[in-house]
Amino acid sequence: MxxxxxxxxxxxxxxxxxxxxxxxxxxxxxxxxxxxxxxxxxxxxxxxxxxxxxxxxxxxxxxxxxxxxxxxxxxxxxxxSPSGWVPTNTALADVCRSKLPDQARDTLTLIAKGGPYPYRSDGIVFENRESRLPRQSTGYYHEYTVVTPGSDDRGTRRVVTGSAGEQYWTGDHYASFQEIDSRC
Structure with missing residues:
Protein backbone atom coordinates (compact mmCIF):
# COMPACT_ATOMS: atom_id res chain seq x y z
CA MET A 1 0.00 0.00 0.00
CA SER A 81 -44.52 32.33 17.45
CA PRO A 82 -45.69 29.51 15.18
CA SER A 83 -45.00 31.67 12.12
CA GLY A 84 -41.55 32.65 13.33
CA TRP A 85 -42.38 36.38 13.11
CA VAL A 86 -40.19 38.52 15.30
CA PRO A 87 -40.31 42.32 15.22
CA THR A 88 -37.18 43.80 13.68
CA ASN A 89 -37.29 46.89 15.87
CA THR A 90 -39.03 46.88 19.24
CA ALA A 91 -39.05 50.70 19.21
CA LEU A 92 -41.61 50.62 16.37
CA ALA A 93 -45.22 49.84 17.13
CA ASP A 94 -46.63 46.83 15.35
CA VAL A 95 -50.02 46.32 13.75
CA CYS A 96 -51.86 43.11 13.01
CA ARG A 97 -52.25 42.41 9.31
CA SER A 98 -55.96 41.78 9.92
CA LYS A 99 -56.35 45.33 11.34
CA LEU A 100 -55.03 46.99 8.18
CA PRO A 101 -57.46 48.46 5.62
CA ASP A 102 -58.63 46.02 2.95
CA GLN A 103 -56.60 47.90 0.33
CA ALA A 104 -53.40 47.39 2.35
CA ARG A 105 -54.04 43.64 2.54
CA ASP A 106 -54.65 43.68 -1.23
CA THR A 107 -51.28 45.42 -1.71
CA LEU A 108 -49.56 42.80 0.49
CA THR A 109 -51.11 40.06 -1.66
CA LEU A 110 -49.82 41.76 -4.83
CA ILE A 111 -46.34 42.04 -3.28
CA ALA A 112 -46.38 38.32 -2.47
CA LYS A 113 -47.36 37.56 -6.08
CA GLY A 114 -44.81 39.97 -7.54
CA GLY A 115 -47.43 42.26 -9.13
CA PRO A 116 -48.89 43.60 -11.33
CA TYR A 117 -49.10 46.87 -9.40
CA PRO A 118 -51.61 49.66 -10.00
CA TYR A 119 -49.00 52.44 -10.07
CA ARG A 120 -45.85 52.72 -12.17
CA SER A 121 -43.77 53.79 -9.16
CA ASP A 122 -44.71 50.75 -7.03
CA GLY A 123 -41.65 48.73 -6.08
CA ILE A 124 -39.22 51.66 -6.29
CA VAL A 125 -36.46 52.01 -3.71
CA PHE A 126 -37.60 53.69 -0.51
CA GLU A 127 -34.71 55.82 0.70
CA ASN A 128 -35.77 56.16 4.38
CA ARG A 129 -34.76 59.85 4.32
CA GLU A 130 -36.86 60.46 7.43
CA SER A 131 -34.87 57.71 9.25
CA ARG A 132 -38.03 56.33 10.83
CA LEU A 133 -37.19 52.75 9.85
CA PRO A 134 -34.07 50.88 11.01
CA ARG A 135 -31.02 52.20 9.16
CA GLN A 136 -30.05 50.00 6.21
CA SER A 137 -28.06 50.38 3.02
CA THR A 138 -29.59 52.08 -0.01
CA GLY A 139 -31.79 49.68 -1.95
CA TYR A 140 -32.81 47.65 1.12
CA TYR A 141 -36.36 49.06 1.31
CA HIS A 142 -39.02 49.24 -1.42
CA GLU A 143 -42.35 51.06 -1.33
CA TYR A 144 -45.78 50.16 -2.66
CA THR A 145 -48.92 52.27 -2.93
CA VAL A 146 -52.01 51.35 -0.95
CA VAL A 147 -55.00 52.53 -2.98
CA THR A 148 -56.97 55.27 -1.20
CA PRO A 149 -60.65 55.23 -2.22
CA GLY A 150 -61.76 58.61 -3.55
CA SER A 151 -58.23 59.93 -4.06
CA ASP A 152 -57.23 61.31 -7.47
CA ASP A 153 -53.57 60.48 -6.89
CA ARG A 154 -51.54 57.85 -5.00
CA GLY A 155 -52.72 59.19 -1.65
CA THR A 156 -50.71 58.91 1.59
CA ARG A 157 -50.88 55.21 2.36
CA ARG A 158 -47.93 52.90 1.66
CA VAL A 159 -46.47 49.51 2.46
CA VAL A 160 -42.67 49.46 2.70
CA THR A 161 -40.83 46.14 2.58
CA GLY A 162 -37.30 45.25 3.62
CA SER A 163 -35.00 42.81 1.87
CA ALA A 164 -35.14 40.43 4.87
CA GLY A 165 -38.94 40.14 4.48
CA GLU A 166 -40.11 42.70 7.03
CA GLN A 167 -43.13 44.83 6.12
CA TYR A 168 -44.15 48.26 7.38
CA TRP A 169 -47.39 50.26 7.11
CA THR A 170 -47.71 54.02 6.93
CA GLY A 171 -51.04 55.75 6.55
CA ASP A 172 -49.58 59.25 6.77
CA HIS A 173 -46.98 59.35 3.98
CA TYR A 174 -43.93 58.31 6.03
CA ALA A 175 -44.64 60.48 9.13
CA SER A 176 -44.99 57.27 11.14
CA PHE A 177 -44.59 53.54 10.60
CA GLN A 178 -45.90 50.36 12.15
CA GLU A 179 -44.35 46.96 11.52
CA ILE A 180 -46.89 44.52 10.11
CA ASP A 181 -47.39 41.37 12.19
CA SER A 182 -48.58 38.64 9.83
CA ARG A 183 -49.52 36.29 12.72
CA CYS A 184 -52.78 38.07 13.44
Missing part, protein backbone atom coordinates in the same frame (compact mmCIF):
# COMPACT_ATOMS: atom_id res chain seq x y z
CA UNK A 2 1.32 3.39 -0.87
CA UNK A 3 1.03 6.17 1.60
CA UNK A 4 -0.40 9.25 0.01
CA UNK A 5 -0.04 12.55 1.74
CA UNK A 6 -3.23 13.72 3.39
CA UNK A 7 -5.02 16.52 1.57
CA UNK A 8 -5.44 19.73 3.49
CA UNK A 9 -7.92 22.56 2.97
CA UNK A 10 -5.19 24.40 1.13
CA UNK A 11 -5.13 21.60 -1.49
CA UNK A 12 -8.90 21.65 -2.03
CA UNK A 13 -10.62 23.96 -4.49
CA UNK A 14 -11.45 27.40 -3.06
CA UNK A 15 -15.21 26.92 -3.54
CA UNK A 16 -15.17 23.87 -1.27
CA UNK A 17 -13.26 25.76 1.42
CA UNK A 18 -15.72 28.63 1.13
CA UNK A 19 -18.69 26.27 1.40
CA UNK A 20 -17.20 24.72 4.53
CA UNK A 21 -16.60 28.14 6.04
CA UNK A 22 -20.17 29.23 5.30
CA UNK A 23 -21.55 25.99 6.73
CA UNK A 24 -19.45 26.31 9.88
CA UNK A 25 -20.60 29.91 10.32
CA UNK A 26 -24.26 28.94 9.90
CA UNK A 27 -23.96 26.11 12.41
CA UNK A 28 -22.31 28.45 14.92
CA UNK A 29 -25.00 31.09 14.41
CA UNK A 30 -27.83 28.59 14.81
CA UNK A 31 -26.23 27.15 17.93
CA UNK A 32 -25.82 30.61 19.43
CA UNK A 33 -29.38 31.53 18.48
CA UNK A 34 -30.76 28.37 20.08
CA UNK A 35 -28.76 29.06 23.22
CA UNK A 36 -29.98 32.65 23.45
CA UNK A 37 -33.63 31.74 22.95
CA UNK A 38 -33.52 28.80 25.33
CA UNK A 39 -34.16 26.20 22.66
CA UNK A 40 -31.32 23.96 23.79
CA UNK A 41 -32.20 20.53 25.15
CA UNK A 42 -30.16 20.82 28.34
CA UNK A 43 -32.09 23.82 29.65
CA UNK A 44 -28.82 25.61 30.36
CA UNK A 45 -27.14 28.29 28.38
CA UNK A 46 -24.66 26.86 25.92
CA UNK A 47 -23.37 30.36 25.21
CA UNK A 48 -22.62 30.93 28.91
CA UNK A 49 -20.88 27.56 29.10
CA UNK A 50 -18.77 28.30 26.04
CA UNK A 51 -17.81 31.73 27.34
CA UNK A 52 -16.94 30.34 30.77
CA UNK A 53 -14.87 27.55 29.25
CA UNK A 54 -13.00 30.09 27.12
CA UNK A 55 -12.15 32.03 30.30
CA UNK A 56 -10.74 28.90 31.91
CA UNK A 57 -13.56 28.21 34.36
CA UNK A 58 -16.18 25.51 34.27
CA UNK A 59 -19.70 26.54 33.29
CA UNK A 60 -21.31 25.24 36.49
CA UNK A 61 -18.85 27.05 38.72
CA UNK A 62 -20.04 30.52 37.75
CA UNK A 63 -23.10 30.38 35.54
CA UNK A 64 -26.51 30.37 37.17
CA UNK A 65 -25.28 31.18 40.70
CA UNK A 66 -25.87 34.27 42.81
CA UNK A 67 -23.34 35.76 45.23
CA UNK A 68 -24.76 33.59 48.03
CA UNK A 69 -24.17 30.45 45.96
CA UNK A 70 -27.88 29.72 45.50
CA UNK A 71 -29.08 29.08 41.96
CA UNK A 72 -30.60 32.08 40.20
CA UNK A 73 -34.17 31.68 38.98
CA UNK A 74 -34.49 31.20 35.24
CA UNK A 75 -35.84 34.12 33.24
CA UNK A 76 -39.40 33.63 31.97
CA UNK A 77 -39.56 31.76 28.69
CA UNK A 78 -40.15 33.91 25.63
CA UNK A 79 -43.24 32.92 23.71
CA UNK A 80 -42.33 31.43 20.38
Missing amino acids: SSRPRRTDRDRPRSRRTARTVLATLVAALTASAALTGCGSSGGSAAAGTAATAKGTTPNATAGRSASGAPKPSPPAKPS
Whole structure:
Protein backbone atom coordinates (compact mmCIF):
# COMPACT_ATOMS: atom_id res chain seq x y z
CA MET A 1 0.00 0.00 0.00
CA SER A 2 1.32 3.39 -0.87
CA SER A 3 1.03 6.17 1.60
CA ARG A 4 -0.40 9.25 0.01
CA PRO A 5 -0.04 12.55 1.74
CA ARG A 6 -3.23 13.72 3.39
CA ARG A 7 -5.02 16.52 1.57
CA THR A 8 -5.44 19.73 3.49
CA ASP A 9 -7.92 22.56 2.97
CA ARG A 10 -5.19 24.40 1.13
CA ASP A 11 -5.13 21.60 -1.49
CA ARG A 12 -8.90 21.65 -2.03
CA PRO A 13 -10.62 23.96 -4.49
CA ARG A 14 -11.45 27.40 -3.06
CA SER A 15 -15.21 26.92 -3.54
CA ARG A 16 -15.17 23.87 -1.27
CA ARG A 17 -13.26 25.76 1.42
CA THR A 18 -15.72 28.63 1.13
CA ALA A 19 -18.69 26.27 1.40
CA ARG A 20 -17.20 24.72 4.53
CA THR A 21 -16.60 28.14 6.04
CA VAL A 22 -20.17 29.23 5.30
CA LEU A 23 -21.55 25.99 6.73
CA ALA A 24 -19.45 26.31 9.88
CA THR A 25 -20.60 29.91 10.32
CA LEU A 26 -24.26 28.94 9.90
CA VAL A 27 -23.96 26.11 12.41
CA ALA A 28 -22.31 28.45 14.92
CA ALA A 29 -25.00 31.09 14.41
CA LEU A 30 -27.83 28.59 14.81
CA THR A 31 -26.23 27.15 17.93
CA ALA A 32 -25.82 30.61 19.43
CA SER A 33 -29.38 31.53 18.48
CA ALA A 34 -30.76 28.37 20.08
CA ALA A 35 -28.76 29.06 23.22
CA LEU A 36 -29.98 32.65 23.45
CA THR A 37 -33.63 31.74 22.95
CA GLY A 38 -33.52 28.80 25.33
CA CYS A 39 -34.16 26.20 22.66
CA GLY A 40 -31.32 23.96 23.79
CA SER A 41 -32.20 20.53 25.15
CA SER A 42 -30.16 20.82 28.34
CA GLY A 43 -32.09 23.82 29.65
CA GLY A 44 -28.82 25.61 30.36
CA SER A 45 -27.14 28.29 28.38
CA ALA A 46 -24.66 26.86 25.92
CA ALA A 47 -23.37 30.36 25.21
CA ALA A 48 -22.62 30.93 28.91
CA GLY A 49 -20.88 27.56 29.10
CA THR A 50 -18.77 28.30 26.04
CA ALA A 51 -17.81 31.73 27.34
CA ALA A 52 -16.94 30.34 30.77
CA THR A 53 -14.87 27.55 29.25
CA ALA A 54 -13.00 30.09 27.12
CA LYS A 55 -12.15 32.03 30.30
CA GLY A 56 -10.74 28.90 31.91
CA THR A 57 -13.56 28.21 34.36
CA THR A 58 -16.18 25.51 34.27
CA PRO A 59 -19.70 26.54 33.29
CA ASN A 60 -21.31 25.24 36.49
CA ALA A 61 -18.85 27.05 38.72
CA THR A 62 -20.04 30.52 37.75
CA ALA A 63 -23.10 30.38 35.54
CA GLY A 64 -26.51 30.37 37.17
CA ARG A 65 -25.28 31.18 40.70
CA SER A 66 -25.87 34.27 42.81
CA ALA A 67 -23.34 35.76 45.23
CA SER A 68 -24.76 33.59 48.03
CA GLY A 69 -24.17 30.45 45.96
CA ALA A 70 -27.88 29.72 45.50
CA PRO A 71 -29.08 29.08 41.96
CA LYS A 72 -30.60 32.08 40.20
CA PRO A 73 -34.17 31.68 38.98
CA SER A 74 -34.49 31.20 35.24
CA PRO A 75 -35.84 34.12 33.24
CA PRO A 76 -39.40 33.63 31.97
CA ALA A 77 -39.56 31.76 28.69
CA LYS A 78 -40.15 33.91 25.63
CA PRO A 79 -43.24 32.92 23.71
CA SER A 80 -42.33 31.43 20.38
CA SER A 81 -44.52 32.33 17.45
CA PRO A 82 -45.69 29.51 15.18
CA SER A 83 -45.00 31.67 12.12
CA GLY A 84 -41.55 32.65 13.33
CA TRP A 85 -42.38 36.38 13.11
CA VAL A 86 -40.19 38.52 15.30
CA PRO A 87 -40.31 42.32 15.22
CA THR A 88 -37.18 43.80 13.68
CA ASN A 89 -37.29 46.89 15.87
CA THR A 90 -39.03 46.88 19.24
CA ALA A 91 -39.05 50.70 19.21
CA LEU A 92 -41.61 50.62 16.37
CA ALA A 93 -45.22 49.84 17.13
CA ASP A 94 -46.63 46.83 15.35
CA VAL A 95 -50.02 46.32 13.75
CA CYS A 96 -51.86 43.11 13.01
CA ARG A 97 -52.25 42.41 9.31
CA SER A 98 -55.96 41.78 9.92
CA LYS A 99 -56.35 45.33 11.34
CA LEU A 100 -55.03 46.99 8.18
CA PRO A 101 -57.46 48.46 5.62
CA ASP A 102 -58.63 46.02 2.95
CA GLN A 103 -56.60 47.90 0.33
CA ALA A 104 -53.40 47.39 2.35
CA ARG A 105 -54.04 43.64 2.54
CA ASP A 106 -54.65 43.68 -1.23
CA THR A 107 -51.28 45.42 -1.71
CA LEU A 108 -49.56 42.80 0.49
CA THR A 109 -51.11 40.06 -1.66
CA LEU A 110 -49.82 41.76 -4.83
CA ILE A 111 -46.34 42.04 -3.28
CA ALA A 112 -46.38 38.32 -2.47
CA LYS A 113 -47.36 37.56 -6.08
CA GLY A 114 -44.81 39.97 -7.54
CA GLY A 115 -47.43 42.26 -9.13
CA PRO A 116 -48.89 43.60 -11.33
CA TYR A 117 -49.10 46.87 -9.40
CA PRO A 118 -51.61 49.66 -10.00
CA TYR A 119 -49.00 52.44 -10.07
CA ARG A 120 -45.85 52.72 -12.17
CA SER A 121 -43.77 53.79 -9.16
CA ASP A 122 -44.71 50.75 -7.03
CA GLY A 123 -41.65 48.73 -6.08
CA ILE A 124 -39.22 51.66 -6.29
CA VAL A 125 -36.46 52.01 -3.71
CA PHE A 126 -37.60 53.69 -0.51
CA GLU A 127 -34.71 55.82 0.70
CA ASN A 128 -35.77 56.16 4.38
CA ARG A 129 -34.76 59.85 4.32
CA GLU A 130 -36.86 60.46 7.43
CA SER A 131 -34.87 57.71 9.25
CA ARG A 132 -38.03 56.33 10.83
CA LEU A 133 -37.19 52.75 9.85
CA PRO A 134 -34.07 50.88 11.01
CA ARG A 135 -31.02 52.20 9.16
CA GLN A 136 -30.05 50.00 6.21
CA SER A 137 -28.06 50.38 3.02
CA THR A 138 -29.59 52.08 -0.01
CA GLY A 139 -31.79 49.68 -1.95
CA TYR A 140 -32.81 47.65 1.12
CA TYR A 141 -36.36 49.06 1.31
CA HIS A 142 -39.02 49.24 -1.42
CA GLU A 143 -42.35 51.06 -1.33
CA TYR A 144 -45.78 50.16 -2.66
CA THR A 145 -48.92 52.27 -2.93
CA VAL A 146 -52.01 51.35 -0.95
CA VAL A 147 -55.00 52.53 -2.98
CA THR A 148 -56.97 55.27 -1.20
CA PRO A 149 -60.65 55.23 -2.22
CA GLY A 150 -61.76 58.61 -3.55
CA SER A 151 -58.23 59.93 -4.06
CA ASP A 152 -57.23 61.31 -7.47
CA ASP A 153 -53.57 60.48 -6.89
CA ARG A 154 -51.54 57.85 -5.00
CA GLY A 155 -52.72 59.19 -1.65
CA THR A 156 -50.71 58.91 1.59
CA ARG A 157 -50.88 55.21 2.36
CA ARG A 158 -47.93 52.90 1.66
CA VAL A 159 -46.47 49.51 2.46
CA VAL A 160 -42.67 49.46 2.70
CA THR A 161 -40.83 46.14 2.58
CA GLY A 162 -37.30 45.25 3.62
CA SER A 163 -35.00 42.81 1.87
CA ALA A 164 -35.14 40.43 4.87
CA GLY A 165 -38.94 40.14 4.48
CA GLU A 166 -40.11 42.70 7.03
CA GLN A 167 -43.13 44.83 6.12
CA TYR A 168 -44.15 48.26 7.38
CA TRP A 169 -47.39 50.26 7.11
CA THR A 170 -47.71 54.02 6.93
CA GLY A 171 -51.04 55.75 6.55
CA ASP A 172 -49.58 59.25 6.77
CA HIS A 173 -46.98 59.35 3.98
CA TYR A 174 -43.93 58.31 6.03
CA ALA A 175 -44.64 60.48 9.13
CA SER A 176 -44.99 57.27 11.14
CA PHE A 177 -44.59 53.54 10.60
CA GLN A 178 -45.90 50.36 12.15
CA GLU A 179 -44.35 46.96 11.52
CA ILE A 180 -46.89 44.52 10.11
CA ASP A 181 -47.39 41.37 12.19
CA SER A 182 -48.58 38.64 9.83
CA ARG A 183 -49.52 36.29 12.72
CA CYS A 184 -52.78 38.07 13.44
